[in-house]
Amino acid sequence: MRVEIWSDIACPWCYVGKARFEKALAAFPHRDEVEVEHRSFELDPGRAKGDVQPVITMLTRKYGMSPQQAQAGEDSLGAQAAAEGLDYRTRDRDHGNTFDMHRLLHLAKEQGRQDELIQIFYRANFAEERSVFAEAEERLVELAVEAGLEAGRVRAVLADPDLYAAEVRADEREAAQLGATGVPFFVLDRTYGISGAQPAEVFAQALTQAWGRRSPLAPVGQETADACGPDGCAVPQQG
């Protein structure tokens, strides 16, 4: 079974939702047969790469909140994160463009390191003091190496904005086609869609439902096709 998760590193509910999903997955009897794939979704694609702001400043300027409202929101998210056992700095976090992180997540996917890297990015963005947006290149290289990627390859991707850009855009187009307007957005076997950081019980139910409808497959084509099996290969004798 395949689970695709659209998310953004700058999305607190993605960080929390991933933990809730993983709680359900850890208890799912068929967890070893579930593959998880992370897909790109930028919440703030219009922000220039170097445009870094404190989260509270971004919330007041972009959404017209008062600083008190913005801080109360961060405190509330911090409490939700804590309830899932996650560290969350409710003060002095930065906000910025996440395109380069998404490109690196596609590099990591090719190398079987995507889940490691997204978790390291989340932890760095939400729980660690050092910004992932300021002095981003050095910071991202350090984090990607921690996930098992090779520093030279990571630097090459960061230096060329075209690398993996098409993959990020394709993920975003696909999210729109599937009806996602926000993140996190979970898709199970391209059949069930789950919007948002729902309770672990909802993920557990969805995993069970998706598992239950996995078979039978609808056959396509002729029944007596050319194939090899335990009795050998069906071979038409030439005339």
Add this chain to the structure above:
Amino acid sequence: MRVEIWSDIACPWCYVGKARFEKALAAFPHRDEVEVEHRSFELDPGRAKGDVQPVITMLTRKYGMSPQQAQAGEDSLGAQAAAEGLDYRTRDRDHGNTFDMHRLLHLAKEQGRQDELIQIFYRANFAEERSVFAEAEERLVELAVEAGLEAGRVRAVLADPDLYAAEVRADEREAAQLGATGVPFFVLDRTYGISGAQPAEVFAQALTQAWGRRSPLAPVGQETADACGPDGCAVPQQG
């Protein structure tokens, strides 16, 4: 869209079927959004690792064919392969155990090199003079390096029969659960199943059918979940 292909390197119809599938895929308008994954299926899992035989000898002993029948079968397969533009040695090919090749295909999958490696294995087994079964270790290292894998890692996998063994067995269990009794076996989005090396037109039809039913997703869970979107993150204010 995801296509999973169960196959064995020792399966002539898998070699031919892959070419037919790829012909359909190359003409499919959404080909860039199709991911192909190769899954393990051994036709002759009971054969000991060092038990290497000429294909004709294997066919006569295992299936009771006459040497003439066996050779006619190989000639027929060679003609089918040629019709797809594939080289096929109809004489003096070897047969043997493919477990190690399947383990290496799982290593290659982790590194984004699986399709390269399986194609190189097929070519080596069906078209090249040098056996993939005799002096297998050196031969497999050479082929895996050609696919972009690192020689040291390949040797480590070959030296430890437990590495990626569980992944091969899990693929084989899953094939049985999905109803596959022979290979090649193609599964599109876990919805459509195609048995055997069907004509390219069948694959084209299946790709179109599977693409057409991709959406809409069935929603699971509450509609108003905690998520972030273009208007910010829904955050309950703490009371």
